[in-house]
Amino acid sequence: GAGVSQTPSNKVTEKGKYVELRCDPISGHTALYWYRQSLGQGPEFLIYFQGTGAADDSGLPNDRFFAVRPEGSVSTLKIQRTERGDSAVYLCASSFPGATEAFFGQGTRLTVV
Amino acid sequence: AQTVTQSQPEMSVQEAETVTLSCTYDTSESNYYLFWYKQPPSRQMILVIRQEAYKQQNATENRFSVNFQKAAKSFSLKISDSQLGDTAMYFCASMNRDDKIIFGKGTRLHILP
Numbered sequence: 001g002a003g004v005s006q007t008p009s010n011k012v013t014e015k016g017k018y019v020e021l022r023c024d025p026i027s028g029h030t031a032l033y034w035y036r037q038s039l040g041q042g043p044e045f046l047i048y049f050q051g052t053g054a055a056d057d058s059g060l061p062n063d064r065f066f067a068v069r070p071e072g073s074v075s076t077l078k079i080q081r082t083e084r085g086d087s088a089v090y091l092c093a094s095s096f097p098g099a100t101e102a103f104f105g106q107g108t109r110l111t112v113v
Numbered sequence: 114a115q116t117v118t119q120s121q122p123e124m125s126v127q128e129a130e131t132v133t134l135s136c137t138y139d140t141s142e143s144n145y146y147l148f149w150y151k152q153p154p155s156r157q158m159i160l161v162i163r164q165e166a167y168k169q170q171n172a173t174e175n176r177f178s179v180n181f182q183k184a185a186k187s188f189s190l191k192i193s194d195s196q197l198g199d200t201a202m203y204f205c206a207s208m209n210r211d212d213k214i215i216f217g218k219g220t221r222l223h224i225l226p
Contacts, residue, residue: 031212033214035216040218040219041218041219042117042119042204042216042217042218042219043158043204043216044216045213045214045215045216048212048213050212055211055212056211056212056213089156091156091158093158093214100146100148100163100165100208101160101163102160102214104157104158104159105157106155106156106157107156109156
């Protein structure tokens with residue numbers, strides 16, 4: 001596709017449920033990032049993939065959060081036992097290896113009720 | 114540790130005026146990149162301008178320019194001839210060799226007609 005695509009655009013879930021957020025990067029981009037942006041805050045780094053492997057997952061807040069990228073393209077961020085504090089916009093970005101410009105998707109707004 | 118600080122939560126200026134957004138950062142790296150991103154209400158993060166730390170010349174992109182003071186670890190954004198379409202959140206960000214992009218908390222900029 002022309003840009004980074006994130007689905008769904010919005011997700012409302014009940015506390016305790018499991019959710020999956022999908023990111024489809026720009027074709028050929030091997031680097032993929034996930035960020036979490038709470039209301040009124042800057043994007044907070046979660047995890048960075050280079051190809052299929054997580055090069056840096058130091059931003060994942062706890063073991064309820066997990067991300068995969070099995071074929072080095074689409075990535076899925078998985079959140080187990082969601083809590084109200086997980087409510088935020090989840091942003092995905094991708095870039096070419098060694099590039100300094102990352103292209104962002106429009107994010108998934110997750111609301112946990 | 115890599116940190117980015119934006120001390121102006123919100124600013125307002127009249128259309129056609131010049132406005133400067135402040136940013137300070139901290140890093141132990143000698144080579145790194147600095148960015149300003151714009152985030153309109155659509156949530157799409159858009160790269161406005163980037164600066165490579167080893168380049169002394171300040172980056173410029175049309176009406177947008179930076180004042181990069183490496184010793185002071187300061188990286189401010191100047192918007193000249195501001196336009197209504199410049200209304201958005203602006204985030205300062207840095208990237209080290211590990212490719213992890215760290216964002217500040219943002220400045221909400223209002224351009225008034």
